[in-house]
Amino acid sequence: MSSKLTMFPYNIAEDTARFQPSVIDSEKGYYDTIEKKFITSSTLDSLMDILIPQKNYFEKRDQRINQSINRIRRNLSVYQKNPGDSYAQVLLKYLSSRFLVSQSQNMVDAAVLIVDIVESTKLATKLSPEELSSLVRVFSQEMSILISAHAGFVLKYSGDAVIAYFPQLEQYGDKEENAIMCGKSMHAIIQHALNSAGPDFAIPKIQIRVSIDCGKDRIVFLGTEPDLIGHTITISSKMIRFAKPGQMVIGENTYINIPAELQQGFVKSDDKNWNYADPETGKIYPIYISKTGEL
Amino acid sequence: MDKKNKFGLPDLDKFIQIGNRSLLIKGRSGTGKETLCFELARNNMKDYNVIFITRNQTDTVLYRRYPWIKDFVQSSNIVEISSAESGMADHSFVLAAVANAVANSSKKVTDPFLSSEVVKKPFIILDIWDSVSREMNLIDKMRAEKLLTSLAEKYDGFIIFLSEQTDTASLEYLVDGVIETAQQYYKTYRIREALLEKLKGVQIRQPKVPFTLQNGRFSAFSRLKNQKQTTSKFVPLPNSDSKFSTGNADLDSKLGGGFKRGAVIGIEIDRDVDRFALVPLLAPLTLNFISQDNPVLISSSADQDVNAIVNYLLPYVDSEKIKNMKIYGHGFGEPSEYIIEREGVDFEASHDRWAKTYDILKTRKKPLLMSVDYSFIELAYPAQGKIVLKAMIENSRNTRHNRDLMIIVSRPGFESLEVMKSICDLHLRIFDHEGTTFIASLKPQMFLCNMQSSFEIGYPQLILEDSV
Numbered sequence: 060m061s062s063k064l065t066m067f068p069y070n071i072a073e074d075t076a077r078f079q080p081s082v083i084d085s086e087k088g089y090y091d092t093i094e095k096k097f098i099t100s101s102t103l104d105s106l107m108d109i110l111i112p113q114k115n116y117f118e119k120r121d122q123r124i125n126q127s128i129n130r131i132r133r134n135l136s137v138y139q140k141n142p143g144d145s146y147a148q149v150l151l152k153y154l155s156s157r158f159l160v161s162q163s164q165n166m167v168d169a170a171v172l173i174v175d176i177v178e179s180t181k182l183a184t185k186l187s188p189e190e191l192s193s194l195v196r197v198f199s200q201e202m203s204i205l206i207s208a209h210a211g212f213v214l215k216y217s218g219d220a221v222i223a224y225f226p227q228l229e230q231y232g233d234k235e236e237n238a239i240m241c242g243k244s245m246h247a248i249i250q251h252a253l254n255s256a257g258p259d260f261a262i263p264k265i266q267i268r269v270s271i272d273c274g275k276d277r278i279v280f281l282g283t284e285p286d287l288i289g290h291t292i293t294i295s296s297k298m299i300r301f302a303k304p305g306q307m308v309i310g311e312n313t314y315i316n317i318p319a320e321l322q323q324g325f326v327k328s329d330d331k332n333w334n335y336a337d338p339e340t341g342k343i344y345p346i347y348i349s350k351t352g353e354l
Numbered sequence: 355m356d357k358k359n360k361f362g363l364p365d366l367d368k369f370i371q372i373g374n375r376s377l378l379i380k381g382r383s384g385t386g387k388e389t390l391c392f393e394l395a396r397n398n399m400k401d402y403n404v405i406f407i408t409r410n411q412t413d414t415v416l417y418r419r420y421p422w423i424k425d426f427v428q429s430s431n432i433v434e435i436s437s438a439e440s441g442m443a444d445h446s447f448v449l450a451a452v453a454n455a456v457a458n459s460s461k462k463v464t465d466p467f468l469s470s471e472v473v474k475k476p477f478i479i480l481d482i483w484d485s486v487s488r489e490m491n492l493i494d495k496m497r498a499e500k501l502l503t504s505l506a507e508k509y510d511g512f513i514i515f516l517s518e519q520t521d522t523a524s525l526e527y528l529v530d531g532v533i534e535t536a537q538q539y540y541k542t543y544r545i546r547e548a549l550l551e552k553l554k555g556v557q558i559r560q561p562k563v564p565f566t567l568q569n570g571r572f573s574a575f576s577r578l579k580n581q582k583q584t585t586s587k588f589v590p591l592p593n594s595d596s597k598f599s600t601g602n603a604d605l606d607s608k609l610g611g612g613f614k615r616g617a618v619i620g621i622e623i624d625r626d627v628d629r630f631a632l633v634p635l636l637a638p639l640t641l642n643f644i645s646q647d648n649p650v651l652i653s654s655s656a657d658q659d660v661n662a663i664v665n666y667l668l669p670y671v672d673s674e675k676i677k678n679m680k681i682y683g684h685g686f687g688e689p690s691e692y693i694i695e696r697e698g699v700d701f702e703a704s705h706d707r708w709a710k711t712y713d714i715l716k717t718r719k720k721p722l723l724m725s726v727d728y729s730f731i732e733l734a735y736p737a738q739g740k741i742v743l744k745a746m747i748e749n750s751r752n753t754r755h756n757r758d759l760m761i762i763v764s765r766p767g768f769e770s771l772e773v774m775k776s777i778c779d780l781h782l783r784i785f786d787h788e789g790t791t792f793i794a795s796l797k798p799q800m801f802l803c804n805m806q807s808s809f810e811i812g813y814p815q816l817i818l819e820d821s822v
Contacts, residue, residue: 084458095461095510
């Protein structure tokens with residue numbers, strides 16, 4: 060295991076109940092006792108290189124855009140043969156569960172991010188079920204990778220949406236900033252990677268919208284997997300429909316905690332349809348929409 | 355009946371499907387352990403990757419013996435651990451080799467970002483355990499057995515131990531299921547049995563299951579059932595110059611074309627066999643005669659309603675042709691053109707009537723089928739036993755002279771059985787073994803088969819599976 064992967068919850072080799080050190084065909088690695096798969100140390104290192112948090116968000120000429128295009132192409136070419144989740148997605152879900160289970164207070168203070176595909180219902184009528192599922196699959200994977208790279212965790216996949224949370228982690232900066240940077244990277248990946256590779260596989264261009272807010276949510280166990288419930292999750296899911304395609308919407312709790320240069324990219328919404336009252340103040344809870352050209 | 359291979363042990367399939375991990379199949383050499391393993395592997399190949407670990411069998415040898423396993427036992431998964439290179443005595447080497455073989459079969463993550471294929475779990479067949487464990491002391495042996503069963507657990511797989519040893523107590527305790535394959539002999543024939551001793555989580559409905567290895571496949575014999583499906587007219591099988599077809603393709607094949615013309619066929623049926631076991635044997639024979647416009651003369655048992663026999667046969671033949679059939683018995687008051695009533699008549703008088711009917715049916719000089727259950731005649735006329743036996747001999751004489759066909763049915767404990775054995779040209783015995791029905795040719799010794807009834811082609815047929 061690489062020495063840089065010592066931060067919790069990324070130091071997965073500590074979990075020897077799940078990851079048993081093994082040597083197969085003279086290659087050192089870990090046998091994942093849940094997934095029943097063997098991953099060599101070098102493959103795991105290169106995977107974690109991509110998943111561990113990074114501070115800068117993705118730009119058009121970023122080499123990670125090219126990596127994303129390659130991943131999307133590879134997956135779209137095999138989607139009919141391989142219906143299962145990638146190992147990266149499995150690992151990301153594991154990291155999230157590992158983090159939540161470790162929280163002693165059963166509460167987590169985090170920015171919640173929801174990203175969904177705009178007009179996915181229309182897409183469902185245009186694409187075959189296989190094409191649609193492959194689109195959702197590559198979308199979910201690329202979003203998950205970005206979430207992790209921005210110090211967030213995938214909470215769950217919900218059809219054409221991914222719900223993530225960004226806890227306050229000392230070593231990786233502010234949760235609100237991480238979530239907003241992640242939202243920007245998401246738009247960049249969709250625009251420059253998925254919409255670039257997709258048409259070669261008869262997948263039409265898509266647009267996404269993102270909503271973010273922060274606060275404390277309760278960790279609950281529904282079955283064996285931990286989940287989050289609370290005000291932040293609820294308000295984020297209500298806010299998202301006020302973001303237009305290609306936009307990001309954030310709540311005031313997020314807005315007031317981000318640096319001024321980031322605040323400049325948002326404008327307060329005056330949409331009369333937004334009538335959600337803050338339970339503490341009893342007043343309409345303000346939301347902010349990203350300005351055109353800011354993402 | 356579907357004559358494609360049928361495995362026939364649903365309890366065992368269920369045992370694997372509910373998540374059990376280990377099975378011991380024990381039994382002497384040649385009792386079908388390996389074939390049973392491969393059948394189980396074949397039934398589960400959708401979920402499992404089969405690994406065969408053997409001491410001295412190459413893929414070439416295995417594929418020659420079991421050509422049907424090529425689809426699910428890949429050559430690369432046949433792991434030969436030869437005694438020459440490893441020294442079987444070094445059991446740690448063997449254990450490491452087994453663990454390696456299983457680990458190597460596990461799915462390796464090559465591209466962690468690629469949607470994954472469905473991963474198959476390992477299905478390990480361990481054909482070397484006897485050779486290895488023989489050299490171990492008891493403690494080492496138990497440790498090794500535990501290690502191997504835990505391998506199946508670790509890799510979410512299933513492991514089968516094959517053993518010819520009698521002392522398998524420690525392993526039997528450890529594994530989830532135990533089956534013994536055995537065989538016994540009847541005359542010169544072999545009857546194989548699978549004894550389902552332990553199957554965790556499964557209610558064993560039939561602990562002893564007779565089976566065959568016909569065509570190199572494991573096929574459990576099932577109970578004789580009589581499930582009528584669609585109905586169509588009987589298609590006769592042609593007679594040859596020397597033989598009458600039995601109306602059953604399977605039986606004709608066993609007999610080299612059918613029953614000899616002018617032959618007396620003795621059928622011994624055990625007391626514990628339901629007499630309806632005779633139906634798939636005699637109904638097609640009767641239909642084959644009737645449908646070729648040949649006469650049939652049957653003596654039914656005292657308790658049987660003759661109309662029931664007629665009603666059974668009528669859907670399969672033209673009503674005109676069935677008029678050449680006469681049944682000697684009881685009509686329970688219902689007059690019928692087919693019945694010769696014997697109620698209230700002594701045997702001598704009834705035999706006279708029988709002889710006259712025979713003459714009438716023979717006026718067209720066509721070959722006749724005569725079928726008599728003499729054990730029932732003995733029961734009906736207890737004081738006239740000698741005359742009954744005399745009549746049997748007389749009927750058989752006429753049969754031979756006129757080149758007809760006579761079927762004599764009798765049961766153990768009746769005098770007619772001994773006479774039947776003496777005079778018949780072919781002695782068939784129908785008996786029950788562990789709930790399944792067998793038919794054996796005892797004179798001459800030609801076959802031992804499991805009997806099944808089928809209506810798949812629209813009329814009754816006898817399906818025979820060799821017990822080999």
